[in-house]
Each structure stands twice: as structure tokens, then as C-alpha cells.
Amino acid sequence: MNLSVSLPGLKLKNPIMPASGCFGFGAEYSKFYDLNQLGAIIIKAATAEARYGNPTPRVAETSAGMLNAIGLQNPGVDNIIANELPALSVYDTPIIANVAGSTIEEYEMVAKAFKNTEQVEALELNISCPNVKEGGVQFGTDPYLASEVTKRVKAQSDVPLYVKLSPNVTNIVEIANAVAKAGADGLSMINTLTGMRIDLQTRKPIIANKIGGLSGPAIKPVAIRMIYQVKQQIDIPIIGMGGITCAEDVLEFLLAGANAVAVGTANFENPFICPEIIAELPEVLKKYGFSSVEDAIGKGHINE
Amino acid sequence: MNLSVSLPGLKLKNPIMPASGCFGFGAEYSKFYDLNQLGAIIIKAATAEARYGNPTPRVAETSAGMLNAIGLQNPGVDNIIANELPALSVYDTPIIANVAGSTIEEYEMVAKAFKNTEQVEALELNISCPNVKEGGVQFGTDPYLASEVTKRVKAQSDVPLYVKLSPNVTNIVEIANAVAKAGADGLSMINTLTGMRIDLQTRKPIIANKIGGLSGPAIKPVAIRMIYQVKQQIDIPIIGMGGITCAEDVLEFLLAGANAVAVGTANFENPFICPEIIAELPEVLKKYGFSSVEDAIGKGHINE
Amino acid sequence: MIRKANLTIVHHEKIAESTFLLHVLSEASTLDIKPGQFIHIKIGQDHSHVLRRPISIADVDHTNKIIKIIFKTVGEGTSYLSQQKVGGKIDALLPCGSSYPIDNLTMDHALLIGGGIGVPPLYYLAKQLVEKGVSVTTILGFQTASHVFFEQEFKALGDVYVATNDGSYGHSGFVTDVYHAVKPSFDYYFSCGPTPMLKGITTDLKEKQGYISLEERMGCGVGACFACVIPSVNGGYKKICQQGPVFDASEVILA
Amino acid sequence: MIRKANLTIVHHEKIAESTFLLHVLSEASTLDIKPGQFIHIKIGQDHSHVLRRPISIADVDHTNKIIKIIFKTVGEGTSYLSQQKVGGKIDALLPCGSSYPIDNLTMDHALLIGGGIGVPPLYYLAKQLVEKGVSVTTILGFQTASHVFFEQEFKALGDVYVATNDGSYGHSGFVTDVYHAVKPSFDYYFSCGPTPMLKGITTDLKEKQGYISLEERMGCGVGACFACVIPSVNGGYKKICQQGPVFDASEVILA
Numbered sequence A, B: 001m002n003l004s005v006s007l008p009g010l011k012l013k014n015p016i017m018p019a020s021g022c023f024g025f026g027a028e029y030s031k032f033y034d035l036n037q038l039g040a041i042i043i044k045a046a047t048a049e050a051r052y053g054n055p056t057p058r059v060a061e062t063s064a065g066m067l068n069a070i071g072l073q074n075p076g077v078d079n080i081i082a083n084e085l086p087a088l089s090v091y092d093t094p095i096i097a098n099v100a101g102s103t104i105e106e107y108e109m110v111a112k113a114f115k116n117t118e119q120v121e122a123l124e125l126n127i128s129c130p131n132v133k134e135g136g137v138q139f140g141t142d143p144y145l146a147s148e149v150t151k152r153v154k155a156q157s158d159v160p161l162y163v164k165l166s167p168n169v170t171n172i173v174e175i176a177n178a179v180a181k182a183g184a185d186g187l188s189m190i191n192t193l194t195g196m197r198i199d200l201q202t203r204k205p206i207i208a209n210k211i212g213g214l215s216g217p218a219i220k221p222v223a224i225r226m227i228y229q230v231k232q233q234i235d236i237p238i239i240g241m242g243g244i245t246c247a248e249d250v251l252e253f254l255l256a257g258a259n260a261v262a263v264g265t266a267n268f269e270n271p272f273i274c275p276e277i278i279a280e281l282p283e284v285l286k287k288y289g290f291s292s293v294e295d296a297i298g299k300g301h302i303n304e
Numbered sequence C, D: 001m002i003r004k005a006n007l008t009i010v011h012h013e014k015i016a017e018s019t020f021l022l023h024v025l026s027e028a029s030t031l032d033i034k035p036g037q038f039i040h041i042k043i044g045q046d047h048s049h050v051l052r053r054p055i056s057i058a059d060v061d062h063t064n065k066i067i068k069i070i071f072k073t074v075g076e077g078t079s080y081l082s083q084q085k086v087g088g089k090i091d092a093l094l095p096c097g098s099s100y101p102i103d104n105l106t107m108d109h110a111l112l113i114g115g116g117i118g119v120p121p122l123y124y125l126a127k128q129l130v131e132k133g134v135s136v137t138t139i140l141g142f143q144t145a146s147h148v149f150f151e152q153e154f155k156a157l158g159d160v161y162v163a164t165n166d167g168s169y170g171h172s173g174f175v176t177d178v179y180h181a182v183k184p185s186f187d188y189y190f191s192c193g194p195t196p197m198l199k200g201i202t203t204d205l206k207e208k209q210g211y212i213s214l215e216e217r218m219g220c221g222v223g224a225c226f227a228c229v230i231p232s233v234n235g236g237y238k239k240i241c242q243q244g245p246v247f248d249a250s251e252v253i254l255a
């Protein structure tokens, strides 16, 4: 069965890629399996300088999900290009770099730095990281700022730009529209919902940062809803994510309108999850009457 | 142990009440146990006229949660007062009526109708129901509309008004502030997140209404986060809800800043859940060093 | 009155493709259970499955307080059930819903029409009818030969016709095709199965009085959440979990 | 190299209050497992628990390919583990993390200091040290008498001192109190336990060279998510799951 998909700037053998922040820079999982099997790899967020992130605890489990507040820990974009990317050059798998920052200027610097690498075939613009300039308003929750940062980063880059949307908004279609008009080549959705757990013993939030991002199966219905709503209104390629754990979940995202998907939290439960899903996908597609991955994309919108 | 709590207009023997829409008008659960055990009862949403709600399927399960799109089915406020409330009059348990509508005028009518009953000791203003006037903007997601409907309903009523907030907003504190300033006596939070599931076989959303409200343990971290954030900024009593299944969950909500809690989805899994939680609560409070329910409220904010 | 029961699995058998028969032991008396009612089963030990699953009561052995259920594995809940072992426990609300009102009906001959997982409740019904001296003709429909179950059990109680959609066993086609071919005489009909089948039956038999049992995705299962409604001919909706699942065929409007 | 193993429980024993010892059978050779490493265990069959739980390796029987773990039930994950039965399966990543670097150290006498659920990894370490001809003195700290475990097992390998916080067994107070009272002589110390205990030990023994094993809430357990970091003396952070859990006491900064 044909699992390949084409997205702007990306020819993928299959639609499965590990999600940013859940796969490091690939090195750890390369010990478990051959990364050539993956459709693509989205690497951990890069910022202009090295960041040490938030204090610990940084993760906590919730019902069918988890909270994280890593805080963009990374060695800085130059370091990533010099020390992390070379190990990935042996694979015939596209690399998508996740671009983060506190200011538009920082986003621009990171995008520019990746321009000098052959390896990075697309950028994922992470506009849902907390603690940014502009009076604490997040780039991902204000359509104007979202549009501005998209435009400016797009201008610095020569590879396709996928803007990663935050689900913590009243109107996801409005934000999607803003970044689409600003020149985004695609969308990546969803990032984590914000949540909290309080430790009954210490009487404090478990996560040192207090608030963390909720991911895992718990958020899947929110992801499906948002992708469906955006697809209804806007014709733009979508990398879908949020709670995927099996090939059936992948098909549900394709039906909702995703062109490819990313798997995050599930890597922690099962380091082999990506190749396992890739192996199961043909059978699942066949079972539900699809002849290829492309055949399934958006089919949840047909019977209206 | 003293489980009682005082909220504006409500003296509760304990902080546990069934959530609106998950307990009908009490009749069904009165066959399982004595409703006198409950702190209060929040009855199903009332509208001015009878509503038949959405087509079926109206519910679907998700990981640690469920979607519902009942669509405010109810026999209309007059019918509720005439035929449903009398059965509840034998209990020494405060009734909180959930007030819904498509227009501000409808909300006003419903609130006014309840004014003529002795039994209803507080109103819960449900400003997160879809399909309303004003160009499709929901009352619960626009601070101005939220404030308007709060003011107007408050003026029609002589019992305390708890405004039930939607979590599907970019900034929950902004909405909470708006309704607090408009005269809300308390907040009730959270209503359901919106989500979707797509059936792989039929290729259509499972819920006939397509989008449904996500409830259950999956959303608890979002509820805790929102209550915590609101409590940090605004001094207003809160009835907390979202995914509660045990006495430990209740304590987590109290620590976050809830003064009392409502239990929704968990009634479906276990019809005895409310009395079971009430029975376990003293032991759990003791285990974590609290001498009463009031003693625990907001204590998650102390060690900052 | 509905109770929350902790049932013990005493027998577990695969009786057809993806189809399982479970016998569960009740601590309380089973005498209040009537044909057409269902049990509402909790899935798993924790809260990862928040909704119970409704399964019809296929038979009751009152002497030994044993309830029998038959189900097909179609998703996570029924798969979980199929993996439980003899000696294991099942948390269920029971007995739920309305029953086929046979105590209020006088008849000589009943026609039972069941399709797929709608077959089980008709077995308990058939047994009770036969006990009352009513003669029973049964038409059972399945997708394919490997899905057929309980043909012999129904045969012990009266005439039985089996149809399969693909013709791999018995008559080829739908239960309504069998009905038109056989034209059995009867006073009342009783049916349970997928909605399209019930729609076909109630249309074809609209001159006759009959009772049908409906399915819908359920929330509470006890009448409190309004998840499981069906439009009523008098306007408004009926709750399938409480006023049904068994309805007079003339009182509800099938989609 | 870390592998995903399907381990079979062959022994299950409660050895102290809320404390369980499990022996699990590995299909693969266990020869690569070193003292201080941990296994990362999946909880439950479905996806309701998305995070694995790290548990130290308490002992290994290489001949029979048996791995032993000891854990205390503190929450949902460890409760689930305690309810698994002999014959049941455990899905684990192993061996994870760094080990006490005893192959690179020359010594006559080692001091082992363990607190609560930090005691288990020291047992496998003690056995290996004794095998190498190193004499071992162990100080074990527990909250209260009912929590004490493995005192006899450590006694078979050298001198053992037990302290309980409430004085209900052995010395009264903390492991550091015992240390100051006994003043054992040693070349290197090896410790595992709650961070406050490690902080006390590394402060009191800062003139000595030692190795400590740290705990932190983990995401991936394999070094990919940056959840489990500890500040390093050279700036930046170290990942406890990958560069640890065992660190030279002088290379990390305890909170």
C-alpha cells in the first residue's frame, strides 16, 4: 500500500513523524530502531542561545495524559547545527526543525541559522511557548502577533514554514487564518493544552513551573475537533498531533483533515511506537476501505 | 470532621453536589440513595420553552473522558417547576437551578420563573451553550456578552448567581473578571471543553452534532489550572468541577481554590459516587492534615 | 429497582465468530429480571472508560441466580469483557430498562425476529413465552455463517428460520425476506436488532402489533442524562434506557 | 544497550509495610546489568498511564536470568505493580542509566548509605563489591520499624547499622547521625535515597569521594525529553535517566 504523502517541501515515505520535544535530536531512539523508517523527524525546539529550562519536577502524569514544563531546554541553534544534526545526516529522512524564541528577533535568528544547513527541509514555528516579550501575551494566542511572527520568519527562510498552533484559544480558526494569510505553508496542530496538578502532600503544584502542557490521549478529541474546524474553513496542509497511540488514531487524524501526523507522548510509553504504527497502518487503511494514505485525507468531511 | 461549607446563599452540609446535566432532576438517583446526603443538587439546564435537543448519537467515549451534545433537552422551566421540583421538596438539600437560553431575554425569563419557587436557593448561569444569537458568538467566550447577561439575569433574580464558565477561551481570568464585576456571586467552573471523535467505519463524526463537550478525568488538569489562575486574581467563591472521581480529587480542587465541587460524568460510571465521596472525604482530609473542608480551601496557594 | 451488582463469571464460552456467552452469578435474587431488560456494565478497574456498556439479558437461571449474556466484540469495551476469566468479577447495574410486556398480552402464537446481537434478548423471551404455552416462531438474521449462534437453542422452543446476508447459511438475504417467503401466522411480533432491520420490519408489519427493542449509545443508562433518546409519535422524545429499550412499535419514530 | 523486555513475574513477596520484592525472569541475558541501573516499567495494559515508572535493580541472578526489584506502594503505578501476580508480565525498558563505577575504582573498604526505597540498588552493589574482595559497611535508614527490610541480607555481606527516624528500631535518627556515631573508615562511599538525605551526606562527607544515585520524575527514561535534569557544577544540566542516576557526588548540585 502507498503510504507516501506530499506536503509543501516534504516528500514523506509515510505520514508518521515523532513530535518535537518528545524525541530529542533522534540519537536516543536511533538505538532502538533504524530512523530511516520514519516519515520525518521533528527535532526539539531550538532557541538562539542555550537555555537551561525550568526547575524540576518538569513532568507529572494525569489521566490518560501528562503535564510537562521543560521550558525549551536546548543547547542553542548553533550548537544543534554543529553537534546534533550531523548524526542525523546518515538517514534518508527529512528533518523538520522546531523554531522557538522569546521575541520576533530571536525567532528570526533561529530560522536564519537553519538556512545554512542542507539537512533541515522544513521549519515548525513554535508560537506557543510561554514567557515572551509583548506584555506576556503569547504569540500563539493573538492573531496579530501570530501573523507578524509568521511573516518575519518566513522572510528569513527558504524552506517551507509550518506554524504550530496552541489549542488554548477561543477561536482556533481565527489564528489559523491569520497565519495562513501571513504566508504559512502549513499548520502543525496541536501543541499542549495548559493544565495543572496539585500534590496533596506538599500542597503545591507538582510541576515546579506550576502550569504545564497537557498531552497524550486525553487531548485527542480536542485535536481532532480543531483540525476538523480548520480544515472546514481553510485549505492548508496540516501536520496533526495530540494523543496518537495507534494506527487507528492516525486514520482518525487523516479523516479530520491532517495530511501527516506527529507522535509525541506515546514515545515515552513505547519507544518503538513510531515504527509499530507505520507497520500497522496499511492493514488499518485497508480495513476501513482506503487504498492509500492520500486517499484518506479529509474524508471525514465528505458525508456532510 | 466538619464538612460543611458556606457559600453566598448556600449553607452546605458538605461540598459535594451532582453537576448539571448529569443527574437529571434527581428522580433517578433518588432510587439509589437518600438525596439528603448531598451537599446540594444542581439540576439539568432549563430553558424558557421545552427543547428536544440534538439528534442522536449524543455521547461517545474518549480516553478517560466522554463527549456529549445533548443540546439542552428539557421540558421547559414552567414544566420543571410544576413537575420536577416537587419531588425534590422532601429533601433538606439546596437546589441550584441551571439557567440556559439562546438570548439574554430567554435567560431573563428562566431566571424570573425560578424566582417564584421557594425551593431554588441559587442559580447557575450556563453561558456556554452553543447556537446563540449575536452572530454565533457564545456568551461564555466574549467578556462583554458574559458581563451583560450576568447583569441582566442578576437583576431578575433574588437568589445568588453562580456563573458557569466555559474553558474554551484564551483567557479565563478575563471572563471571570468580567462576570465578577457584573455582579456574579460566585463562579462555577469548568463546563466541557469542545472536542470531536470521528467514526472510522462511517467516516463521520460520531456525535450527530459533530462537536461535543469533553468531560471526565481527561479534563481535570485543565479545570485545576483554570480555578487556580482565577483564584490567584479574583476573590470570589468557586464551585469547581471537571473530572472528579474520588475524595482525593475533591481535595485537589479545594487546594486549587474551589469552595465546593460538582461531580458530573462520574455518576454514569458509578451512580453511588457522590455519597461514596462524601463518606471518604473526612479520612482523606485527615490523611493530608486538614481539620475541615473550610481548612483546605485555597491552601494550594499558600507556599508560593 | 435497579441495583449495582458485583457479578462473578462462572462460565465463559466463544459461541461464534467474535461472539461470547458469559454466565454470571448474582448475589441477589434474579426473580425481578424480565425479558428485554439489559445490564449496564463497567469496563476496566480505573476511570479510563467513563461509560458503561449496555448488554441485553439473554437468559436467567433463577434457581442458581445465574444471568446469561451474549455479546460480540466490536470495540474496547466488548473486547475487555471477552478477556475476563471465570472467577472474575463484573460490575453491573441491573435490571435496566423496560421489558417485552408479555404478562399483559394474550396470544397463541408469537413471532420473534432477531438480527445479530439483537438475537440474545429474544431467547429469554422465547423461553418465557413457551412456558406460558405460547407457540413461538423465530427468524434469526446474521451477516454470515460463522456468526450464527443459538439456532439449536431456539429450535428446542419452536420453528426457527435462519437467514444470512451473504447466503452462506440458511436463507439468503434479510429477515424480512424470510418473513415474506414463510409468511408465518402470529398474534404479536417481538423484535430486536439493528435499526435498519427494525425499520424494515415495522414497515412491512405495520398492520400487526409488535414490540421492538432499540439500541443507542448511552451515558447514564438510568434515565438521567438524555443521551439515548428516540423521537416519539406524540412529539418529544423517549429515553431508550429507561422508557425502553422495548417499545410498542407504533409509539416511536425510527430514523 | 537499552531493550524493551517482556519480563515474567516468578516471585512476589511483601517484605515490609507497603514494600514488595519481585523476581522477574528475563528472556535475554542479564550479564549487561550493572549496579545502580534501573528498569523503566509500563503501568497497565492500555494508555491510561502514559509514563513509565523507574525502579532500581536490587539484585540479579545471572545464572537464572532473574532480575529482582523492591518497591514501595506510593501511588497508582506502584500499587498496580504490587497487584500483579506470579506468572504475570511486566513490560520494561532495561537496563537504564549509569551505574556505580566500581570497575574503575580501587578500594579496600566501601561505605554504603541507603535511605528507604534508596536501599535496593545498594544490595546488588554490595554483592558485587564483596565479590571483588572489598569489605562493605552499610548504613540503612528507614522511617519506622515496620519499613525496615533487607537488614539480614546486608549483614551476610558486612557490618550493618540501621536507623529509624522515630527510633522504633536500631539507632534513632538519620543515617548521618549513625555515620557520626560510628565513624566507619572507608575509601569511597556509595549512596541512594531521598534528596534531603543525599544533601546531608554529601555535605558531611564532602572531604571524601563518593557516588550518589538521584531520583526525579521522568518522562522518556532514555534521555530524549529533558524532564529529569539536575544542575551540574560545570553549568548546564545533566539528565538523570541517561547520564545518571549515579553521579560522582562532586559533579551535581543538589537543591
Ligand SMILES: Cc1cc2nc3c(=O)[nH]c(=O)nc-3n(C[C@H](O)[C@H](O)[C@H](O)COP(=O)(O)OP(=O)(O)OC[C@H]3O[C@@H](n4cnc5c(N)ncnc54)[C@H](O)[C@@H]3O)c2cc1C
Residues within 6 Å of the ligand: B061, B201, C038, C053, C054, C055, C056, C057, C070, C071, C072, C073, C074, C075, C076, C077, C078, C079, C117, C118, C120, C121, C214, C215, C216, C217, C218, C245
Ligand atoms: C439496550 C442495549 C442492549 C444491547 N445488547 C447487546 C447484546 O446483548 N450483545 C451485544 O453484543 N451488544 C449489545 N448492545 C450493543 C453494545 O452495547 C455495544 O456493542 C457496545 O456498547 C460496544 O462497546 P465497545 O466498547 O466494544 O465498542 P465501542 O468502541 O464503543 O464502539 C464500537 C462500535 O459499537 C457501537 N456502539 C458503541 N456503543 C454503543 C451503544 N451503547 N449501543 C449501540 N452501539 C454502540 C458503535 O456504533 C461502534 O461502531 C446493546 C446495546 C443496547 C443499547
Ligand SMILES: Cc1cc2nc3c(=O)[nH]c(=O)nc-3n(C[C@H](O)[C@H](O)[C@H](O)COP(=O)(O)OP(=O)(O)OC[C@H]3O[C@@H](n4cnc5c(N)ncnc54)[C@H](O)[C@@H]3O)c2cc1C
Residues within 6 Å of the ligand: A061, A201, D038, D053, D054, D055, D056, D057, D070, D071, D072, D073, D074, D075, D076, D077, D078, D079, D117, D118, D120, D121, D214, D215, D216, D217, D218, D245
Ligand atoms: C532512578 C530511580 C530509581 C528508583 N528506584 C526505586 C526503587 O527501587 N523502589 C521504589 O520503590 N521506588 C523507586 N523509585 C521511585 C519510583 O519511581 C516512584 O515511587 C514511582 O514512580 C511512583 O509511582 P506511583 O505511580 O506509584 O506514584 P505517583 O502517583 O506517580 O506519585 C506518588 C509519589 O511518588 C513520587 N514520584 C512519582 N514519580 C516519581 C519518580 N519518577 N521519581 C521519584 N519519585 C516519584 C511523587 O513525588 C509522589 O509523592 C525510583 C526512582 C528513580 C528516578
Ligand SMILES: Cc1cc2nc3c(=O)[nH]c(=O)nc-3n(C[C@H](O)[C@H](O)[C@H](O)COP(=O)(O)O)c2cc1C
Residues within 6 Å of the ligand: A019, A020, A021, A022, A044, A045, A068, A070, A072, A098, A126, A164, A190, A191, A192, A214, A215, A216, A217, A219, A241, A242, A243, A244, A262, A263, A264, A265, A266, D219, D225
Ligand atoms: C515532554 C514534552 C516536550 C515537548 N517539547 C516541545 C517543543 O520543544 N516544541 C514544540 O513545538 N512542542 C513540544 N511539545 C509538544 C508536542 O510536540 C506535541 O505537540 C504535544 O505533546 C501533543 O502531542 P502528543 O499528545 O502526541 O504528545 C512537547 C511535548 C512534551 C510531552
Ligand SMILES: Cc1cc2nc3c(=O)[nH]c(=O)nc-3n(C[C@H](O)[C@H](O)[C@H](O)COP(=O)(O)O)c2cc1C
Residues within 6 Å of the ligand: B019, B020, B021, B022, B044, B045, B068, B070, B072, B098, B126, B164, B190, B191, B192, B214, B215, B216, B217, B219, B241, B242, B243, B244, B262, B263, B264, B265, B266, C219, C225
Ligand atoms: C451528559 C452531560 C450533560 C450536561 N449537561 C449540562 C447542562 O445541562 N448544563 C450545564 O451547565 N452543564 C452541563 N454539563 C456539564 C457538566 O455539568 C460539567 O460541567 C462537566 O461535565 C465537567 O464535569 P465532569 O467532568 O465531572 O463531568 C453536562 C455534562 C454532561 C457529561
Ligand code: FES
Residues within 6 Å of the ligand: C217, C218, C219, C220, C221, C222, C223, C224, C225, C226, C227, C228, C229, C239, C240, C241, C242
Ligand atoms: S443513557 Fe442517560 S438517559 Fe438514557
Ligand code: FES
Residues within 6 Å of the ligand: D217, D218, D219, D220, D221, D222, D223, D224, D225, D226, D227, D228, D229, D239, D240, D241, D242
Ligand atoms: S526522563 Fe526523558 S530525559 Fe530523562
